[in-house]
Amino acid sequence: MEYSGLWLDHKPEGAVLPDIGAVYYNSSARVVLTAARELRDALSAMGAAAPELKLSAFAPERGVYLFEGGGGAYTDKDAQAYEIEERDGLIRISSETAQGVLWGAFELIRMIRCRMPIEGISKRFAPDMPLRMLDHWDNTDGSIERGYSGRSFLFKDGEIIINERTRCYARLLASVGINAIVINNVNVDDNAVRFITGRYFDSLGKLSEVFAGYGIKLFISADYAAPIDIGGMDTADPCDKRVAEWWENTAAEIYKALPEFGGFLIKADSEGRPGPVTYGRDQAEGANVLARALKPYGGIVIWRCFVYNCHQDWRDRKTDRARAGYDYFKPLDGCFDDNVILQIKNGPVDFQVREPVSPLFGAMPATNQMLEVQIAQEYTGQQRDLCYLIPWFKEILDFKMRLNAENDTVADYISGRACGNKLCGIAAVCNTGGDYNWTGHDLAAANLYGFGRLSFDTSLSAERIAGEWIMQTFGGDEKTLEVVSDMLLSSWHTYEKYTAPLGVGWMVAQSDHYGPDVDAFEYSRWGTYHYSDRNGLGVDRTDSGTGYIRQYSEPLAELYGNTETCPDELLLFFHHVPYTHVLKSGETVIQHIYNTHFEGAEDVKRFIDAWSSLEGRIDRGAFERVSERLSMQLENAEEWRDIINTYFYRKSGIADDKGRKIYK
Helix, strand or coil: CCCCCCHCCCCCCCCCCCCCCEEEEECCCCCHHHHHHHHHHHHHHCCCCCCEECCCCCCCCEEEEECCCCCCCCCCCHHHHHHEEECCCCEEEECCCCHHHHHHHHHHHHHHHHHCCCCCEEEECHHHHHHHECCCEECCCCCCCCCCCCCCEEEEECCCCCCCHHHHHHHHHHHHCCEEEEECCCCCCCCHHHCCCCCHHHHHHHHHHHCCCCEEEEEEEECCHHHHHHCCCCCCCCCHHHHHHHHHHHHHHHHHHHHCCEEEEECCCCCCCCCHHHHHHHHHHHHHHHHHHHHHHEEEEECCCCCCCCCCCCCCCCCCEEEEHHHHHHCCCCCCCCEEEEEEEECCCCCCCCCCCCCCCCCCCCEEEEEEECCCCCCCCCCCCCCCCCCHHHHHHCEEEECCCCCCCCHHHHHHHCCCCCCCEEECCCCCCCCCCCCCHHHHHHHHHHHHHHHCHHHHHHHHHHHHHHHHHHCHHHHHHHHHHHHHHHHHHHHHHHHCCCCCCCCEEECCCCCCCCCCCCCCCCCCCCCCCEEEECCCCCCCCCCCCCCHHHHHHHHHHHHHHCCCCHHHHHHHCCCCCCCCCEHHHHHHHHHHHHHHHHHHHHHHHHCCCCCCCCCCCHHHHHHHHHHHHHHHHHHHHHHHHHHHHHCCCCCCCCCCCCCC
C-alpha cells in the first residue's frame, strides 16, 4: 500500500472481540451502509469472523443493530448524537441521523481497539460542536501552502484527484467525528477560482459523493473578487446590485450541480487578498452578499477574521497588529446574516506557540463564531519537531473570557452553549499530505486524531486522547504506551522552551517560519516585533502602550495589565520589561531565557533516548522515521538554544548564572 491506514490499521493484537454474528441495519442510507461495512471490515481485520450484513426493520436478539431514527440537519448537535447500548448480547447503536450511526460504529470500533468494556454499556454521545471542520491549504498544482508532509493528495496539475486514498482519508476523518472539509487554500489560486464554474462541477460532484458517504460536507475557499476574475465585471463591490445578482446566479448553478455543497470559506482584505474594504464597505456587507446567495440552498459562509493592515511601520510603537481583528469586527456584532460564521484564530496574531486567547470570543454574542486552530505546525516545528498540540487546545477551549457568570469558556462560545447560536464550531488548518504516513512525522498524526476527538467532545483530556491514539496506532504494549504518552504530553512545553520566550513570539526565519532568526520580523512590515534593546524586551500592550489589553473584559485587562499578576508565559506579549525583572518562578527574565533554552535541548535528547528504548516493539518503518525526525529536532533545538542565548547575552551583557557555554 502506498499510504498508511494510521489508527484505522486494525491489526490482530489479542484484543477481546465481541461475539457478533451479524450487523443489522434498519436503513439503506449510504452512510448507514458505510457504518455497517466499517464494522464488518474492522472486526475481520482484528481477527474475528466477518459478520454478515443484513437489512432488518426489527432489532435482532444478538449481534449489532444500527438504527437510524430518521432526520436532522448536519449542523444540529442533538441530531448528531448517538447512543450505544449492550444488553444480552445485542449491541444497539442508534441516532436520529445516518451520520450519528456512523460515528457510533466508529466509537464501538475504538472501544474494542482500546480494550474498553462493552458489556452492559448504556451511554449517549453528543458532539459539543455542530461544525467540526478541516481546512486544507492545498493548491491545484499539487503544492500545499505551509504543508510539511508531501504534495497534495487532492490535486495534481490543476485537476482533482479521486482514488482509494481519498476514500481512506474520508474514513480517517469520519472515525474521529469530522463532518466538514474545505479542500483548497484560502489564498485561492487561478484554477481554484474556477471551482464555482462548470469546469469543475463533475469532479467536485464525485469528490463530494466520497465525503458525503462518510457524513462529511464539502466546502471550498472562494475568491472574493470572482465577479471580476471570472465574471468579467469591473467591480466586486458587495453593495452593487450587479454583483449580488452575479453571486445569486452562480449559487444557483453550483447547487444545481452539487446539491450537497456546504458553502464558502473566505479570506478577504488580508495579506493582499481582495475584499469589501477595497470598495469602502465593511466586513458584514462583504459576507452578507455571499450569504444571501447561498441561503436558499442551506449554504454557509465562513468568514475569516484574519484581517489586518500588513503594511505596518516598525517605527510606530502604537499601532498593533494584535488589535486588528477586534477593531474590525467587534463594532459589527449583529450585522452578519444568520448563515455567516466568523472564523477566529485562537490568538490575536498568528498561531504562535504561545499567545493569549483572542478577545473576540464572546465579545460578539449576536454573531455566529467558530474557533480556528492550526495542526499544520507552521510555527510549532512544522512536523519535523514533535509538538503534540492537544494540551494547548485544551487550555484554549477551557479559558474563561470573564464576560458571564456561567457558560463563559471559549468552548461555550463556539458550541452555542453561551449564546444559543446554531451555527458555530471549530476548524483546524490540517497537517496531511501525500507522504506514506500522511503527516510527515508519524507522531504528528496524534494532532489530527486529537483535533477530531476534542472537537467532538471537549471534556476529553489530552492524556485520554493520546492513550487512545497510541493503542490504535502502535498496539497495547504497556511500555510503548508509557513512553510515547510521556513524549507527546511534554512536547509542546519542550518546543516552547527552546524557541521564543515568555509569549513574545516571531523569532523565526521570515521565509519559511522554521528555525531561529531573532530579528527577521523586527523591522518588517508585518507588525510582529519583540523590541529587544540593551535593557529589556517585550511589547507594551498596556494603557501606556498600544492599549490592546482594553479589548478584554475588565478582570482580564487588570490581570494582564500588571506585571505582578500577568502570567509569566505571556509576560513579554503584554509588557516590555528589564532583563532583571523577576518572574514568579524566582528567576530573572534573562536567566529564564538561558535556563529554558538549555532545558529544551536536553528534553529532546531524552526524547531520543526514550524512543530508542522502543526498538523492536513497534513497526520498523515507523521507528526509523521517528528516529530521523528526532535527530532533526535535536539539531533545531540546539540551533535555537545557541542563537537565542547568544543574542540576548550580547544585548544584555548579563552572564548565565550557571556558567554554561554561550557563544559570545
